[in-house]
Amino acid sequence: xxxxxxxxxxxxxxxxxxxxxxxxxxxxxxxxxxxxxxxxxxxxxxxxxxxxxxxxxxxxxxxxxxxxxxxxxxxxxxxxxxxxxxxxxxxxxxxxxxxxxxxxxxxxxxxxxxxxxxxxxxxxxxxxxxxxxxxxxxxxxxxxxxxxxxxxxxxxxxxxxxxxxxxxxxxxxxxxxxxxxxxxxxxxxxxxxxxxxxxxxxxxxxxxxxxxxxxxxxxxxxxxxxxxxx
Numbered sequence: 020x021x022x023x024x025x026x027x028x029x030x031x032x033x034x035x036x037x038x039x040x041x042x043x044x045x046x047x048x049x050x051x052x053x054x055x056x057x058x059x060x061x062x063x064x065x066x067x068x069x070x071x072x073x074x075x076x077x078x079x080x081x082x083x084x085x086x087x088x089x090x091x092x093x094x095x096x097x098x099x100x101x102x103x104x105x106x107x108x109x110x111x112x113x114x115x116x117x118x119x120x121x122x123x124x125x126x127x128x129x130x131x132x133x134x135x136x137x138x139x140x141x142x143x144x145x146x147x148x149x150x151x152x153x154x155x156x157x158x159x160x161x162x163x164x165x166x167x168x169x170x171x172x173x174x175x176x177x178x179x180x181x182x183x184x185x186x187x188x189x190x191x192x193x194x195x196x197x198x199x200x201x202x203x204x205x206x207x208x209x210x211x212x213x214x215x216x217x218x219x220x221x222x223x224x225x226x227x228x229x230x231x232x233x234x235x236x237x238x239x240x241x242x243x244x245x246x247x248x249x
Contacts (some may be wrong), residue, residue, distance in 0.1 A: 021082045025049050026096065028140050029074050030049055030120050034060065041087065045123060045140060054080055056090045069095040073116050073144055096235040099144055112147045119143055119156050125247075126160060135163040137183075142223045149227035151236065157243050158218045166246070168194040170216040182209035193246050205245075211238055 027044035032049075035041050040056045059066040069076050072213050075097040082146040089239050099116070123140060127133055143156040161167045168174045174194025180186070187204040195212050196204070214235065231239070 022079055022091070023049070023082070023088075024079045026075065026077050026137075027052075028072070028137065028144070029070055029072055029076065030124055032070065032072070038064075040070065041088065043124070044076075045127060045133060045137055047134055048225075049126050049139045050131050053084075053087045053129075053130050054078075054090050055085075055087050055137070056093070059090075066093045067092065067180070069093045070140065071098075073099040073120070075141055093170075097141070097145070099147075107128075111150075112151060115150075115153050116144060116147050118153050119147075122157055122160065126164060126166075131164065136160055139163060139223065146227050151231060152223075152227055154236070154243065155218045155223060155226045158215060159223070161243075161246060162219050166193065167219065168192065170195055170212065170219050173197050180212065182212060186212055188242055188245075190245050205242075207238070207242075211235060211242070215239055215242065 025046040025048045027046035029042060030045055031043040033043075037097040038060045038145050040059045042054050042056050042059075043051070044054060045051050056066050056070055061067065061069050066102060070093060074095060077094040077096055078090055078194045079089050079092040084089050099175065116218060118138070125138070127136055133220070139156060139159045141153050146152050158167070171180060171196075172178060173180050173196050174189060174192045175196050180195060181197055186209060187196050188194070188207050188208050189204040191204075195207065214231060
């Protein structure tokens with residue numbers, strides 16, 4: 020049996036029998052994978068604390084001929100205690116983190132290269148206190164997986180967008196176009212394109228500090244919803 024090592028974020032868990040769990044991980048090298056954790060539901064297990072949702076771990080696993088690999092050793096790298104604490108703001112963090120994980124599960128599949136997603140996911144969970152982090156992460160994940168064109172360029176001519184002309188968003192090619200190339204679609208303003216382009220290419224730690232009005236945030240989330248639906 021072959022052994023392999025990696026780092027991963029714990030996305031989801033399913034109980035198996037009385038003491039075992041099937042753990043869904045997003046790993047740095049192997050992408051998304053499901054692994055069996057024998058005895059991890061036992062309070063005495065060393066794996067129990069490390070395999071909490073949203074944690075980042077280092078692990079060694081053993082391949083199995085029957086199916087999912089078995090986690091042999093697990094080491095906690097980053098503990099993220101998003102407990103639900105009334106009045107402490109932790110509830111909002113928990114829901115934000117859960118939304119980020121759900122988006123990851125919906126869009127990253129086994130066999131996909133996910134090293135950049137892994138890096139963005141860790142950074143997003145570390146910055147979970149910022150209200151816009153889930154929006155920023157969605158933009159970056161879709162870009163990491165190649166679903167989005169470069170939003171600083173016209174999706175039709177591929178030239179740099181002139182933000183001083185009327186702009187539109189095309190659901191078909193998931194990009195923005197200038198006046199000459201725009202045919203139908205959704206009209207957008209330059210500020211929306213500027214913000215979304217920065218979220219796509221800028222550093223995450225700088226992106227979370229961008230001041231965005233509630234109206235602009237709503238329009239940005241509307242664009243993302245159309246992309247993920249179609």
